[in-house]
Structures are given as structure tokens and as C-alpha cells.
Amino acid sequence: MKIEEIIEKMRQSGLESLFVLKPENIAYVTGFKPSSASVLIITDEPLLFSTKLDMETAKTQSCVPVEEFKSIKKLKKKFKENLKGNMGIENSMTIKTYKEMCEDFKTIPNEIIERLRMSKSKSEIKNIKGAIKIAEDSFIKADPSQFSGSEDELAAKLEYNMRKAGSVQTPFETIVASGPRSSLPHASSSSQKLETPLIIDWGALYQNYASDITRSIIKNKKEEEILSILLDAQKEAIKLIKPGIKAAHVDNVVRGVIEEYGYGEYFIHSTGHGVGLEVHEKPSLSAKSDEKLEKGMVVTVEPGIYLEGKIGLRVEDMVLIKNRAKILTNLPRKSFFNNA
Amino acid sequence: MKIEEIIEKMRQSGLESLFVLKPENIAYVTGFKPSSASVLIITDEPLLFSTKLDMETAKTQSCVPVEEFKSIKKLKKKFKENLKGNMGIENSMTIKTYKEMCEDFKTIPNEIIERLRMSKSKSEIKNIKGAIKIAEDSFIKADPSQFSGSEDELAAKLEYNMRKAGSVQTPFETIVASGPRSSLPHASSSSQKLETPLIIDWGALYQNYASDITRSIIKNKKEEEILSILLDAQKEAIKLIKPGIKAAHVDNVVRGVIEEYGYGEYFIHSTGHGVGLEVHEKPSLSAKSDEKLEKGMVVTVEPGIYLEGKIGLRVEDMVLIKNRAKILTNLPRKSFFNNA
Numbered sequence: 001m002k003i004e005e006i007i008e009k010m011r012q013s014g015l016e017s018l019f020v021l022k023p024e025n026i027a028y029v030t031g032f033k034p035s036s037a038s039v040l041i042i043t044d045e046p047l048l049f050s051t052k053l054d055m056e057t058a059k060t061q062s063c064v065p066v067e068e069f070k071s072i073k074k075l076k077k078k079f080k081e082n083l084k085g086n087m088g089i090e091n092s093m094t095i096k097t098y099k100e101m102c103e104d105f106k107t108i109p110n111e112i113i114e115r116l117r118m119s120k121s122k123s124e125i126k127n128i129k130g131a132i133k134i135a136e137d138s139f140i141k142a143d144p145s146q147f148s149g150s151e152d153e154l155a156a157k158l159e160y161n162m163r164k165a166g167s168v169q170t171p172f173e174t175i176v177a178s179g180p181r182s183s184l185p186h187a188s189s190s191s192q193k194l195e196t197p198l199i200i201d202w203g204a205l206y207q208n209y210a211s212d213i214t215r216s217i218i219k220n221k222k223e224e225e226i227l228s229i230l231l232d233a234q235k236e237a238i239k240l241i242k243p244g245i246k247a248a249h250v251d252n253v254v255r256g257v258i259e260e261y262g263y264g265e266y267f268i269h270s271t272g273h274g275v276g277l278e279v280h281e282k283p284s285l286s287a288k289s290d291e292k293l294e295k296g297m298v299v300t301v302e303p304g305i306y307l308e309g310k311i312g313l314r315v316e317d318m319v320l321i322k323n324r325a326k327i328l329t330n331l332p333r334k335s336f337f338n339n340a
Numbered sequence: 341m342k343i344e345e346i347i348e349k350m351r352q353s354g355l356e357s358l359f360v361l362k363p364e365n366i367a368y369v370t371g372f373k374p375s376s377a378s379v380l381i382i383t384d385e386p387l388l389f390s391t392k393l394d395m396e397t398a399k400t401q402s403c404v405p406v407e408e409f410k411s412i413k414k415l416k417k418k419f420k421e422n423l424k425g426n427m428g429i430e431n432s433m434t435i436k437t438y439k440e441m442c443e444d445f446k447t448i449p450n451e452i453i454e455r456l457r458m459s460k461s462k463s464e465i466k467n468i469k470g471a472i473k474i475a476e477d478s479f480i481k482a483d484p485s486q487f488s489g490s491e492d493e494l495a496a497k498l499e500y501n502m503r504k505a506g507s508v509q510t511p512f513e514t515i516v517a518s519g520p521r522s523s524l525p526h527a528s529s530s531s532q533k534l535e536t537p538l539i540i541d542w543g544a545l546y547q548n549y550a551s552d553i554t555r556s557i558i559k560n561k562k563e564e565e566i567l568s569i570l571l572d573a574q575k576e577a578i579k580l581i582k583p584g585i586k587a588a589h590v591d592n593v594v595r596g597v598i599e600e601y602g603y604g605e606y607f608i609h610s611t612g613h614g615v616g617l618e619v620h621e622k623p624s625l626s627a628k629s630d631e632k633l634e635k636g637m638v639v640t641v642e643p644g645i646y647l648e649g650k651i652g653l654r655v656e657d658m659v660l661i662k663n664r665a666k667i668l669t670n671l672p673r674k675s676f677f678n679n680a
Contacts, residue, residue, distance in 0.1 A: 017461060027411035027608075033511075035526035036526065051609075052608035053525045053526055053609050054526060055525075056648055056649075057527075058526055089435070091434060091435060091436035092434050092435075094431060094432050094433065094434060094435075095429070095432075095435060095438055096432065098435055099449075109435055109436065109439075137657065152503060152504055152505075153504055154502055156503035156504040157500075159500070160497075160499070160503075163492065163495055163496035163499055163500075164492055164493055164496040165492075166492055166531060168495075168514075168528045169510060169513045169514075170509060170515055173375075173508055173509045174509075186375035186393055186394060186510045187397075187509060190505060201562045247464055269392070269393050288411075308396055309396075
């Protein structure tokens with residue numbers, strides 16, 4: 001059914017074939033996520049080309065027939081005679097691959113699969129919920145507000161719990177940043193002992209699907225005041241989210257709330273992003289986004305305030321868009337540091 | 341000095357400027373590895389453009405002046421007037437970025453930085469050794485041959501030890517595959533209890549540099565026989581490695597040894613790859629490689645034999661090329677499963 005939908009979209013875009021290289025796109029279409037170079041060619045008779053490395057797994061998991069991928073050159077030769085019409089290629093294709101593969105074809109960059117991926121199916125939502133559960137259970141078990149140790153040790157503990165629960169890799173580098181380091185939105189953890197405030201931004205993988213959550217653990221009045229602003233801004237966004245709303249409008253409202261409190265210049269990233277097979281995918285909830293929210297999208301809402309060299313706080317939850325926003329994450333948003 | 345070397349290579353290639361987007365290449369040149377979209381422009385006066393998200397860290401770590409990256413469009417405008425000559429771009433640039441950024445420039449794809457990255461400096465070798473130490477210490481501590489638990493649990497333990505020691509993320513998905521699953525060269529770990537044989541392929545990060553090691557833990561005669569073949573093949577390769585040798589020749593010799601024993605068709609991947617800021621980088625030790633080995637390269641030597649659905653074994657060590665190959669990894673290559 002998924003493939004028929006893609007073929008229908010290809011027809012509408014005047015594409016005879018679609019060349020798919022991005023592992024997440026291949027996973028979306030075939031059910032198999034390659035670990036090495038693979039090419040999926042979608043026509044009326046889709047074919048997946050995988051290396052020997054992946055062959056055993058590909059044959060078990062892919063809903064599309066699998067052949068061995070030997071080289072771009074051989075693949076090109078194989079299809080040059082048969083594919084005469086427009087070939088769809090991905091925006092993420094590298095110029096190297098483009099030169100090696102596409103010179104003899106009429107190619108059109110497109111985002112058919114990325115756009116279909118925006119609205120999640122029931123089974124995709126189940127997987128995302130699975131990834132949220134692993135991440136949240138791990139957080140509760142690690143109990144950061146009581147944790148006495150270093151940033152590295154807390155990150156290790158969080159990841160250990162997720163790994164044991166079946167999350168095969170972190171979808172992004174776990175952030176554990178405390179004290180003045182909390183003002184670095186993408187800080188790696190360090191060997192420094194935990195201080196206040198403490199930002200934790202982490203996620204798990206479940207069946208190739210990601211989760212992405214942030215909690216800030218606070219101690220004093222100033223931190224509580226800033227966290228309240230973020231919770232206000234997040235609440236406004238979540239109230240607003242529904243199908244048909246412009247993604248940029250959500251960002252605008254969140255930014256507006258933070259500006260009202262006088263912290264506008266310290267909110268230095270966008271409001272959120274889609275989450276699925278990739279931890280950052282369409283749509284983008286940013287000022288520049290031209291996307292509209294749709295039913296079935298799963299997005300983060302993550303306002304943050306960063307006072308350079310002093311303190312930073314962020315709160316990030318994941319919501320599913322139904323008739324309104326349904327919050328998928330369950331952890332309390334406010335908790336106090338209690339380790340000293 | 342590094343930048344002067346790059347500028348010299350640019351001159352030789354007729355390039356007036358070099359646009360660098362790949363985080364590992366930016367890390368190599370500036371000392372700062374971006375966590376969000378960044379552009380490094382190398383001319384006589386190099387400039388790094390980073391987002392607000394990374395600004396605080398970039399300013400501390402980059403040896404090149406940093407300005408704020410607002411959009412590709414603004415960047416293009418800024419440089420259109422000044423850069424009239426050939427612009428070098430990376431092979432890994434996506435066609436989307438190419439269209440957005442490069443249409444008004446005369447661009448030439450090149451691999452200047454990737455080629456310089458092949459031969460490691462003293463400080464790079466120190467970092468790689470650091471990444472090896474973290475991975476090996478973790479292995480010794482987890483003691484896989486005595487471990488009684490699931491594949492997931494062993495992977496969790498290995499990663500926990502590395503994380504605590506400061507490895508901020510695994511450079512690739514840790515492989516723990518046992519019993520018949522060992523024949524999948526890129527298997528994710530599973531909740532299955534450890535069986536024999538057991539393949540573990542893991543690595544750590546230290547100061548952005550990676551390690552990559554594989555050990556197979558065996559029990560019976562058949563497994564010991566296959567492991568001996570791999571150790572033979574690996575030894576031959578390591579004996580052979582020195583500056584000036586073709587990378588493809590090393591692959592050829594390893595393949596020859598395995599073929600002699602009648603297992604040629606079961607060695608289904610290449611012999612090795614460079615390791616540094618990326619876990620897979622140039623040179624490739626494969627049949628198709630056109631590269632020659634040089635002093636300062638750090639490569640893996642990793643023969644494997646995979647009997648589908650039955651057993652798989654692989655041994656992978658890292659060597660530094662000096663006048664001969666110097667083995668950087670220290671763990672014993674043969675150990676017996678002893679958990680039952």
C-alpha cells in the first residue's frame with residue numbers, strides 16, 4: 001500500500017522511476033534499514049540492491065525483492081537501457097554519487113518519501129511510543145535529581161538503561177550539561193560533577209524509530225522563574241497546534257511569549273522538529289518553515305533560554321497531531337535538584 | 341600550518357577558495373567539530389560560520405575566526421562579489437546544497453582535506469590511541485568470555501564503561517552477535533542469551549577520534565579452526581603493510597590466504613579502512629581501491645568468515661603505518677567462551 005502511494009505520487013510528479021539511497025527512506029519503504037550502501041529502485045516492479053554484508057538480513061526483512069549491489073557502475077548499466085523517462089532522486093544525494101550515477105539519466109530531485117514520512121501510521125506511532133517509553137523509564141531509573149556523580153556518569157547510566165531495554169544506539173549524542181555549561185545548547189557531557197541547573201537531552205531508538213526529550217532540573221528561584229517562562233511558552237504552543245496551522249506560526253507564538261518576558265534574544269534555536277526514523281525530520285517548527293501541520297505528524301516542542309556562561313534551561317516534549325496536539329511524553333516538567 | 345598546507349594544495353589544484361561543510365573536515369581544520377550546520381570558507385583569510393547554537397563553543401575551540409551563520413542565501417550573497425575564481429567543494433555535498441549555494445560559482449569537487457586526513461599527525465595518533473584505550477579497558481572490565489546475560493546486556497555494559505571513561509557516543513552501532521546470528525556481519529545486538537561463537541565489534545570516541553576493534557570468542561574445534569585461518573590471514577597482511585604498498589594488494593593477499601583454506605566465498609567484505617575523525621575514512625583496503633599506503637595512516641585489518649545461518653567469526657585490529665605496520669590494539673586475539 002505504501003509503495004502504491006509512492007508510485008501514485010511519482011506519476012503526479014512525472015517520474016518514471018525513483019532512486020532511493022537514504023537508509024531511513026529505504027527503511028520506510030521496505031521495512032529493512034541497510035547498514036551499508038544500498039539502492040532501492042522504485043518502478044512498477046521495485047527492487048532493492050544490498051551488499052553481501054546486509055544480504056541475509058535484507059532478504060528476511062525487506063518487503064521488496066533483493067538483489068546484490070555490486071557497484072554504481074553496474075547498476076547504471078543495468079538500468080540505462082530500460083529507464084528512459086524522468087528519474088526521481090533525493091535531495092540528500094551527494095554530488096559524487098550524482099556524477100557517478102545520474103549523468104545518463106534525466107533526473108529530478110524530489111521529496112516524495114520525506115513528505116510521506118511526515119504523517120505517521122499507527123505502527124510508526126507505536127514504535128515512537130516505544131522509543132519514548134525506553135527513554136522515560138531510563139530517566140526514572142537513573143533519577144537525575146538525586147544523582148551524585150559527574151555528567152559523564154549520569155549520561156552513562158541513562159544510556160546503559162536504554163541499551164539494556166533494546167535501544168541499539170542513541171539517536172543523537174546525549175546531552176548532560178550542568179552549571180554554567182547548561183548555556184551550551186549542544187554541550188557534550190564532561191567529567192565535571194553535576195551542578196545546578198542541569199539540562200538533560202536524550203532519546204532512544206525502538207525498531208529504528210527515535211525519541212527526543214529534554215528536562216531541566218533546577219534549584220533556585222531564578223531558575224524556577226526561567227523554567228516557568230518556558231513552560232508557559234510550551235503550553236501556548238501545544239494549545240495552538242492542530243492540523244492546518246502553519247509550523248512557522250507555532251514558532252512565532254513561542255518566541256512571542258519568551259520575548260514578552262524579556263528573554264527573546266536568548267532563545268537561540270527553533271521551536272521544534274519532526275521525529276520518526278530520523279531524530280530531526282520534516283516538518284521544521286521554525287521561523288523559516290513553509291510547512292503546515294498535518295494529522296499524524298509527531299513533533300517536538302522545545303523552548304529554551306540560554307544566558308551565556310551562566311545558566312541555560314530547556315524543556316522538550318513530543319506531541320502527536322490529531323484533531324489537537326496529544327502529548328506523548330509523560331515525565332513531570334519541573335523537578336528540583338536534590339543531590340547535595 | 342595545517343591551513344597553509346591546505347592553501348598550498350588549493351593553489352596546485354587551481355582553487356581560489358574552498359567551501360567546507362563536513363563536520364569532520366571542519367574539525368580537522370579548525371579544531372572545533374560543529375553540532376549544527378556550519379560552513380568553513382578557506383581563502384587567505386579563512387572564516388568559519390556557525391549557528392548561534394554552537395557559537396559559544398566555536399569561539400573557544402576554533403583556530404579560525406567565527407561569524408554567525410544565518411543562511412546559505414546570505415552567505416552566497418556575501419561571497420559572490422569577492423570570490424571570482426574556482427571554488428573547491430566537497431564530494432559529500434548534497435545536490436540540495438549544491439543548488440542552493442553553488443549555482444553562481446565555478447565549482448570543482450575535490451578531496452584535498454580527506455587526502456590530508458589520511459596521514460595522521462602525532463596529536464591525532466595520540467587521540468586514536470586514547471580511543472583504543474577506552475575501548476580495550478571497557479572490554480577487559482566487561483569480560484565477555486565470562487559474561488552471562490543477553491547480547492543487549494553485554495553491549496550495554498561495554499558502552500557504559502566507555503561512556504564513563506568519556507566517550508561521548510559510540511562511533512558506530514556496537515555489534516554483539518552470538519550463535520547463528522554471528523554470521524550477520526552487521527548484526528544489531530538482541531535480547532537473546534549469549535551463545536557461541538560470539539562476535540563483538542565496538543569502538544569509542546576520544547577527542548572526536550574513533551577506535552574500531554573486533555574480537556570473536558569461541559568454544560569448539562570448528563570455531564578454533566576458522567579463527568586460526570583469520571589470524572593467519574591477518575598476520576600475512578600486517579607483515580606486508582608498509583609505505584608504498586597498494587591497498588588493494590593487502591586485500592588481495594588476505595583474500596588469497598582465506599581462499600587457500602577453501603573459505604574464499606565466505607569473506608564477504610573488504611579487508612580494512614582508515615580510522616580517524618570518521619570510523620570509516622580513506623584509504624580503503626579493498627579490491628577496488630586505487631590508493632597506496634603511506635606513513636602515518638591508521639587502518640583496520642579485519643578478515644572475517646561467515647557461514648550463513650551457522651557461524652561467523654571476525655578479528656579486527658588497528659595498525660599505524662610507520663616503516664612497517666605497528667599494531668595499536670593490544671587485546672589477545674584468541675579467547676574461549678567460559679560462561680556456562
